[in-house]
Each structure stands twice: as structure tokens, then as C-alpha cells.
Amino acid sequence: MRKVALLGMPNTGKSTLFNRLTGSGARVGNWPGVTVELASAKLLLGAEMVEVIDLPGIYDLHGFSEDELVVRHFLENNSIDLAVVILNAVQIERQLALALQIQALGLPLVLLLNMEDEAKKLGIRIDTEKISGQLAIPTLLVSAKYGSGYQTALHTITTALRGAPATPIEAVKTALIPDQTIEAKLTRVLAAAVDMPVTMSVSLTDRIDRVVLHPVLALPLFLAVILLLFQAVFALGMPLQAGMNAAFGWMRQDLLSPLLAGTPPFVQGLLLDGVWNGVATVATFVPIIVLFFVFMAIVEDTGYLSRAAFLTDALMARLGLDGRSFVMILMGFGCNVPALMGTRIMRSRPLRLLSMLLIPLSLCSARLQVFLFIIAALFTSSQAPYVLFSLYLASIATAVATALVFRRHFRSTEPFVIELPPYRLPTVRQIVLRAWQEVRHFFVRATKFIIAGVVLVWLLTNLPAGVAVGGSASYAGWLGHAFQPLLSPLGIGDKLTVALIFGFVAKEVVIGSLAVIYATSGAALAGHLAQQLDWVQAYSFMLFTLVYTPCLSTVATIRAESRSLGFTAFAVAWPLLLAWLLSFSFYQGARLLGY
């Protein structure tokens, strides 16, 4: 099948165009020569099926950033038939160089000047026929966002493809013309074909920025936006999550249980408590992921996210991070999973990995449920807010400490120079597609892992056959017992250890598992806990719960996003060690002080 590659600078609407071309049919996959996955889709052009590949946005074909290397290695190892280069018409002066660099490789080209609408508003007039003539590249003005010029573009691509013989890879490999040649050609064409107004009028973006980046107002406004975002995602998401839970519970009780009534209890337990609960766990993340990416797409596409990076960079640079990680870590306080997926906006891999190491330390809403229950059981209502607040402080402190310890090992090689795009209104279509793609990504990557994990924990707590669930005779009970030398110095007894093993699947099940282990629930369980534990033990247990692996879904997401088992193992091991050290110091310290 013939291949068409989409190339262009970041923020030129390349992905919007890709989505418009391919609808929701895109898939991500591996390609020879490159280590990252690229989105591609099959498309019917004329009478022929072709494969369209969306390459990462780059500034410079000869540059050395990670994305620039990906594109170069892709072109060196995959023979393509046509390059479609998308440039921002407003910035044609500096972007046209990229098209010439690609042309210099000997690849047949179609040039699309996107954001026609914005260029028109700014009074930039571009004579596409002159560019076509001088460069011998078919050139068109389009608006990927509104779809103008789109049909003509499709037609031009089809025609160009018909005439194009595949370019041998060797020709691409050897083709490297000196940058000076490009420079000279660039000046000539721009002078002849582009008419830029001498002074730009004060744009709407400037006026908005005067408020949004105001020296005094900016930070309160930023916090308000994040709070609003947080509320929008989680205030809307939690009831939906509960609804999803109820729906899966209903299906289990009224459909699956009767269906499996004849089977042996072990098979029934494995299928219902293992596999089905795993499926239900995956499903409960769907509403949160959809909402998260709907609102993130708005924040990102409007251009506000770059402003947030500008505002928080002073702080984050000291931690070896950038402003975009700040937003993701904050979102992690709602749910770690979408926040981890959201780190994809960071192009530098070391920076992404460091952010992925920090996000799971954010006290998410599932852990909050556990803490609220235990705090209510062991502390008075006047102490409760301070106890909870101290846990939030511990969450932030562990993240800062982790950043300070590891920032040297995850040093970004990417220069921190980011574009501040003008404010734009995102389209509904873009937002919906984004949310859909992210949910599908989560399904594909995490489902198997999560179900396998849930089944494993079920087996641990239910085998050998005939034991009480999670009781001392089960494998989990045996594990809880085996870990006592390690956990009793933290004040965590073997029953609580079993709860921690359950908690590895999801924090939501910790209270439920305590109910199973102590064979009591609700207020009676709270009373029972208050009898069994003193506040030092309870707080130590909460500290450990706060810091160690938040849930299997988080681990599955880290694995999917980092594509590295080694890093995933590290991202599980480090918080475990940190949790142990923290609980140990707290428990032993408090005991030494006589509590």
C-alpha cells in the first residue's frame, strides 16, 4: 500500500487535519527505525487505498530533539510516496524552510498552508500560485479546523500521488543540501509571494493576555481555572463513576449470577469476583477519562495550557520539571490515571518519566475515601480536618522530595522554548475525537493488565480451596504473615497487611476488604477498627496507603505510557520504599515520644 506522511511544525493543526482526513479510524503502531508509536490510518483516495501516517511536529528536519530524530529515522527507514507538509500560514516566513528541507530530500510534496482564516484576519496575503510556480510544489490554503479548502486539498493529494513514483530510501538518506541553499531560496520566494503588514495591530490575544498574565491577577486566576477544571471533571465524574459501578453491579446480580448459578462456587467466584470485577474496574475509569480529556482539550486547544506553563515555570524549573507537569500533578489529586495519560503533551521523555514518577504520589479521590473512613473511626471531628490536611501535605512533600532526589537522573535534553499560540476556540469535533481516542487507548492498553491483576489478587485471597476469603489460611493471609517482620515495625499487623495487598488493585476496595477480613462493615467496622488500632497505628497505615502503589490501573497506565517494564518496576518500587521509610520514621518516632 502506498504511504503518505503528514509533516509540519508543532501547533500548525497537523493533527486536526489528520483527524479530519481519517475520522476516528486511526490506530497507533510501531514503525521500522523509530522507537515511539505513530498514529496512522487507511484512507480511500480516488480508487486507491493509501496509508496516512501522522509524524510528530518538528521545527527543523536537521535538528536533534527527540521528535526531530523520530521523523528523520522514520524517513530513513520507511519508503513514502508523498509528503504532505502542513504549515501555519500566519508564520509562513519561518515555517516555509521546513517544506524546503523536506523537498531537498527528493520527496514529492504537497504544501498545505493552514489557518487560512487567521492569516486573512491579520491581513497576510499569500499568493499560492507564485509559491507553487517557484517551488514546483502544489500549494493550497486550507483551514483544517473549519474544513475550508479541504476537498481541493484531497483532490490535489490524490493527483500528486498518482504521478509520484516511490522515492528510494537511499536517495533520501544521501540527500542533504547545505542550509545556506535553503536560506537563499527562502528569502527569494518570501519576498516575491508574501505580503506582511509592517506592524501588527494589537490582537485579541494580546488583550486577553494582559489580564490572564497580569503580574497580580495571573496566579489567582490560574488557581481558579485549575479549581474549576478539577470541579468540572470530578464533580461531574464521581456520580457517573458511581452510576457505572451500579450498572455493573446490577448486571452482575441480575444477569451473570443467575446465568452461572449451576457452576461450581470456585468458577463462579473466579468469573464474578475476578474477571467481572476487573472489567467493572476498567469501566469505572471511562467517565473520568472522557471528562478529563474533554476539559484538557479545551484548556490545551484554547492556548491556556502554554500560559500555565509560563506562570509556573519559575517554581517547576527548580524541581527539574516544567509548567505542564505542574498542571498534570494537580489533576492527579482527582485521579492519577488520566493525569498520567495527560503527560503525553510533554515532548521530552525524561521530563515525562519524572512527571509519571510524581503523579502517583498525588492523594487521589480513591485514597481520600479510605482516609475519610479511617479518620472518622479514630479521630474526633475537631481533629479530623487537621489529620486530613497533614496527609495532603505529606502527599506534596513526597512528590517534592522525589523530584529533588531524581531530577538529575531525568534531565531533559529538550530546550525549554515553547510557543505561546494565540487564543483559539476549540471545535466540538476536535474535543470529542480527543476524548474518544484517549478512552480507546486506555481500553487497548490497560484492560488485560487490570483484569489479570484483579484475578491474581482474587486467587491469592481465595486459594487454597475452601479457606475464608483473605483469612489467615489463604495465600494472602500467608503473605500478610510473611511480611510481618517488615511491616510490624510500622505498626501494621497481618490483617492490615492483607488489606494493603487488596489495596494494590484499587484503593476503593480497601475498606471493603477490611469489612471482609474483620467480617463486619459500616459503623460496626469503624468501631471495631477503633478498638483494634490506636491513632499512631492508624496514621502509619494511612501514610503507607498514601504513598505506595495507588492502584493497578495506575501501574497499567504507567506501563502503557512509558513502554518500559524497567521504569514501571521502578515506579512501583520507589514509592514502596518511600512508604516504608515514612511510616517507619513516623511510627517509631511517635512511639519514642511516648504516644
Next chain:
Amino acid sequence: MQLTKLLDYLTPGQGGRIVAIHAAEDLRRRLVALGLKPGNEIRIVRRGLFAGPLQVRIGTTDIIIRRCDARQIEIAV
């Protein structure tokens, strides 16, 4: 004799022509691709709080750049 200053030392609203970029190769290439190359006019739009980055404008492009990187860019004022 022409007076040059480092980009970091300009105040918002001030600008000039880029004379030289003393940055390392990868940063220099990125800057050039974004339009920060000798000969082009550049202007500071605003400076971030708490020693935060600078917002600069070259033609129709706005860019944020850290102060340590801005110190590598020489401007004729």
C-alpha cells in the same frame, strides 16, 4: 560603535535586532527554527514573576524562553 545587550537585560516593550546567539547547538537550532536568528527583530512582551521565563515576540510568533537561555542571545538596541 554599536551597543549590544543580552536579551535577558531588556525590559518589557524594549526590543532590537538579534546580533548573535551563543547557545549550544541544539538550543541554537531550535531558536533559529522559531525565528530567533541573527538579523531578526525581537521584542520583550513580558517577564515572568519570581525570575520566571520571558515572553518574547518575533514577527507573528510569541515564545517563552527561560532567562538563562535568554542570556545567550545578543541584541543590538
